[in-house]
Amino acid sequence: MTIARTLFDKIWDRHVIMTRPEGDALIHIDRNFVHEGSFHAFGALAKEGRQVRKPRQNFAIADHYVPTLGREQGLAAVADPDARHMIELLESHAKHNGMKHFGMADPQQGIVHVVGPELGITQPGLTITCGDSHTSTHGALGAYAFGIGASQLKQILATQCLWLKRPKTMRITIDGALGAGVSGKDVVLAIIARIGTAGASGHVIEFAGSAIRALSIAGRLTVCNMAIEAGARAGLIAPDDTVYEYLTGRPYAPQGAEWEQALLEWQQLPTDPGARFDQEVHLDGSQLQPMVTWGTSPEEALAVTATVPDPACFGEANQRAHAQQALAYMDLQPGMPLTAIPIDYAFIGSCTNGRIEDLRAAAEVLRGRTTVIPAWISPGSTPIKRQAEAEGLDQIFLAAGVEWRASGCSSCCAMNGDLIPAGARCASTANRNFEGRQGQGARTHLMSPAMAAAAMITGHITDVRTLLGASA
C-alpha cells in the first residue's frame, strides 16, 4: 500500500537530491527569477569568481524600478540615477551570465510573478524561486514557489539547488459559491483576517475546495500571491483542467509529445485522498463579502459593510497595541463605517491584481463613469497592456479619467517613484498596507480591482455591489 501524499509532498520528494541525517534536504530548483533588486546576489557571485551554473533555468525581468510613464523614451524616462543603474545592472548581469533577459522595452516584459505564468515558464510540479516574497504567486499552477533572500539567491545562481528544511503543511478549504462582487482578493483577505499574518508560519498552504476550483487562473494567482501575507512559506493549488487549458501553447510550456508526457505527470500531482496535513482550516465561501483593510497589516481587514474596530476589543495585547498604532497612522476612529473613509488616490495593478481579468473587472465598474480622484492603472505585463488595448479597456479607463500606464511594480512598492504623498489615502489592489509602503506617511487600503474602481467613482470606500448592475 502506498502512503497517501499531499501535492506538496509529491513536489518535494521528486526534487530531493540528498538528505542529511538532521533532516534537511538539498532541493533542485527548476526555475529561478531575478529582478533589479537581485544585484547584491550577483555582486557576491562575481566576488567569488563564480558564474550562473544553469543559465537556461534562470530568467531576468525588469519590473521593480521601471517607470510606468514615458516608457517610449527608454532609460531616459528613469529620473533617478540609482534606479537607472539598477535596471542597467540587471541587463549586464544577465548578459554576462548568458541568461534570458526581459528588459524594459521587451514586448514580454512585466512583473516577474505575472510574466512567469503568462509565458508558461511556471508549470505544475516545479520548484520555483525568486528573490521576492511574492514568489508564492506561482503556486497557483501547482508549483512549489517561494521567496528567498540575497544569500540564498546567490547560492541558487551558483548551484541551482538549496538546502531546505521540510516545511509543515496546512490545507485551507473554501467551499460554497462566491457571491457577486466577491473575488479571489476578497477570499485571500478573508483568510488572512481569519488566521493572522503569522497564522501559517512555517507552513506551505494548499488552497482547496469548490470556491477555489471555481476561480480562474487569475483569481488563483491572487490567492497564492498573498499566502505570504499569512506568514506561509508558499501557497499552492492542485493543477486541474483550468491550469492545463491556461498553459496550452504558452511559449515556454512543453509542446507536442513532451506536452503529453508532462500532462500525464501533472495529473498525478493532486493530493491523494486521506493525505494528512499538519493543520486544516475551513471557510464558507458563500458567506464572504468584498473586503478592505483598515489598518497597517494585511490581517487588519474586514468586510466593506463593517465599521472601524475598537482596539480594546482585540483579545491579544500585541494585536491591541498594533491596532492602536494602526488607527493613529491611518487617522481613523473606531466605530466609523468603512464606507465613510475618504479616498484620495487609487491604484490598480501589481502582481496581486494586474491581470487581464482584473482590468476587465475594473472596466465593468468604470464603464461610462468618471473618477473623482487621481487614479492610475498599471497592467501586470506588457502583453496584458496590449490585450487590454485590443479589447478597448484602455478607452474605458481613459474616458473615465484614469491614467493608463505601462507595466511594472509601480505604486505597489513605489520603488520607481510612483509615490503616494504623505497623509494621503490610497485604494490599492496590491498586497501590503505596511506603514510607508507606498511612500512615507502614505495610507494604504487594500481591496479588489472592482472595489478600487468603485472608490475612484465615489471618492470613498464603496461596496462595489451597490454599483454593479445599476448602470450609469
Place this chain on the structure above:
Amino acid sequence: MTPFISLNAVAVPFDMANVDTDRIIPVRFLRKLRDLAHSYEGYLFHDMRFDPTGAERPEFILNQTPWRQAGILVADTNFGCGSSREGAVYALLDYGIRAVIAPSFGDIHYANELQNGMLPVTLPDEICNHLRAQLHAQPGAHLQIDLPTQIVTDTDGETHPFMIDPVYKERLLQGLDDVGLVLAQNSQIEAFEQAYHRQHPWLA
C-alpha cells in the same frame, strides 16, 4: 562569514509585534550599494528613528543613550515579516545587532539572518515579555547568549534554554557559507540532474 559563538551585549527591548522588513529598512534605501565605504547602519528603522528633516526622534528607543550600543534586540511575535529584502539584515548587522530574540520570525527573514551570521533566537512569548520588562527596568543592561549550550542568560542571571536546528547551529558556529557546502556535493548534484532532465527534457 563571521562565526557566531556567544554574545554578551546591551539588549534593547522592542515592544512591537509584526515588525515588517519595510519598517526595518524602507524600500528607498534598497538601491544603495553596501560595502566597506557604504554602511547600512543609518537605514535601520529609518522612518521610526528619524523625522522627515533627518533629526533623531528622541522617543525612539535606539535614540536613547543606554540603548545606542545595542547588540541584541528583544522583539515581539513575527519579527521580520513581509518583504524578502536581505537589506533588513544588512541594516541590523551594520548597526551592530548580531542577535534577535523573539517568539517568532518571518520565515524568509529568519533564513536571511542565518545566512549572514546573525543568530535568531526563538523563545516563548512569556519569556520574551519577561526579558523586555527586565530591560525596560534596567536601561542598558546586557544579555548573554551562548550558542554551544543554547542558553540566554537574563539580567537576573536566570537562564533560558532555546532550540535551534542543529544544521543552522553548526553553520553559525563555524561561519560556514552555503555555496561551498553545496558544491562539495557536486557529483550527487550532477547525477540527480542528469536523471531528472532525462525524464523532463523540457526543463533542462
